Amino acid sequence: MKTYAPKLSFEFFPTRTPEGRAKQVVTRKQLSQFRPDFFSCTSGAGGSTREGTLQTVQDILNEGTPAAPHLPCIGMDAGEIKELLQQYKQMGVRHLVALRGDIPSGIGSGMGGLRYANELVELVKNEFGNDFHIEVAAYPEYHPQSRSAEDDINHFVRKVKAGADSAITQYFYNADAYFRFVDDVQGRGVDIPIVPGIMPVASFSKLARFSDACGAEIPRWLRLKLQSYADDTAAIKALALDVVTEMCARLLREGAPGLHFYTLNQAGLSSTICQRLGY
Numbered sequence: 128m129k130t131y132a133p134k135l136s137f138e139f140f141p142t143r144t145p146e147g148r149a150k151q152v153v154t155r156k157q158l159s160q161f162r163p164d165f166f167s168c169t170s171g172a173g174g175s176t177r178e179g180t181l182q183t184v185q186d187i188l189n190e191g192t193p194a195a196p197h198l199p200c201i202g203m204d205a206g207e208i209k210e211l212l213q214q215y216k217q218m219g220v221r222h223l224v225a226l227r228g229d230i231p232s233g234i235g236s237g238m239g240g241l242r243y244a245n246e247l248v249e250l251v252k253n254e255f256g257n258d259f260h261i262e263v264a265a266y267p268e269y270h271p272q273s274r275s276a277e278d279d280i281n282h283f284v285r286k287v288k289a290g291a292d293s294a295i296t297q298y299f300y301n302a303d304a305y306f307r308f309v310d311d312v313q314g315r316g317v318d319i320p321i322v323p324g325i326m327p328v329a330s331f332s333k334l335a336r337f338s339d340a341c342g343a344e345i346p347r348w349l350r351l352k353l354q355s356y357a358d359d360t361a362a363i364k365a366l367a368l369d370v371v372t373e374m375c376a377r378l379l380r381e382g383a384p385g386l387h388f389y390t391l392n393q394a395g396l397s398s399t400i401c402q403r404l405g406y
Contacts, residue, residue: 134322134385135161135406136195136295139392140169141179150392151183155190157394161406164385165193165222167262181214188219195262196220199228200241208247209254216258224262224295225251225286245285252290263291265321267299267308268344280308284315293319295387298326298343300370302377320384325375327388327396328353328367330360368396372403379404 137158142148155166166187170180180196187194196215200208215223227244241247248261263286269279283294299305309321326343328334331353338345345353349370356362375386386404388397 133379133383134320134387135163135401136165136167136322136385136387137163137390137397138167138169138387139183139390141176141183142392143179147392148182148186152186152190154390154392154394155187155192157398158390159190159192161398161401163192165195167195167197167222167224167387170197170199171228177211184215184220185218193222194220195222195224197224197226198247199226200244200247201228203241205241205250208241208250212251212255212259216255221258222260222262223251224264225291226264243282243285245282245289248286248289248291260292261290263287263294265294265296265308265312266342267296267304268301268342270342280311280315283312284317287312287317287319291319293384294321296321296324297341298324298389300346300349300374301344302374302381304344305378305383306381322385322387323375323378323383324387324389325371325397325400327371327390327400329364329391329393329396331356331363364396368399368403372400375400375404 139151139155142151158166168180168183168187170176184194184196198208198211203211225244225247227242227247241250244263248263251259251261263283265283266279269276270282287294296305296308305323312321326334326337334345334353335350337343352366353363356366378386388400390397
């Protein structure tokens, strides 16, 4: 596995209220002490949260940290995407997370515009060259809508060959799944950095809902252990912090190029893990 200087990044989602925006400013200030390479911000498919994403990205840039907006292509045609990319470029954005995005309920697969992330990567590269560093998504435990593991790996390779510069994975709690995935795609000629996505655990019930929806596996022993604590939030957080920190340490020790934290707009757990890791 290639080695890279460890990267660090944190993900946010746009908020709808002034209070939420103010809270995000405080959260990012706490996480800025770790000198992240960028803060990313999610965006709903079809531009459903576009204004909130633009505002959050502008806030991040104003605070002096590079911003990486998510760019889902579902629900937008090529002209709309190019217009948005031009706006991001003028704002000073140099980093993107290029995604297919979730298909809105009731729309189906016949909607117009781009359909796959590799098409989006090609569009960005063709229209803007190297103006943007392009991240794409990776699924060590395979995308829940993939027809097979082989099909999922082939799709990832297509995104890389289209021009992706690096990748961020879906979160996981099994480091072996990550290393197996990296070995598999490197065997297909992929040599870009693949950064593990990390989800700290604050609530088992929320984690279970997220994981069931996105296909991320909670190892049986961990699921049963967390379930056994019932409503003991302190015990859940303590165990999960130990498990996630140990996994992060192993990932970095064995060659992962960095860590990307899914913060859920909270600083506490991500900060504790980074402190324990020596960031």
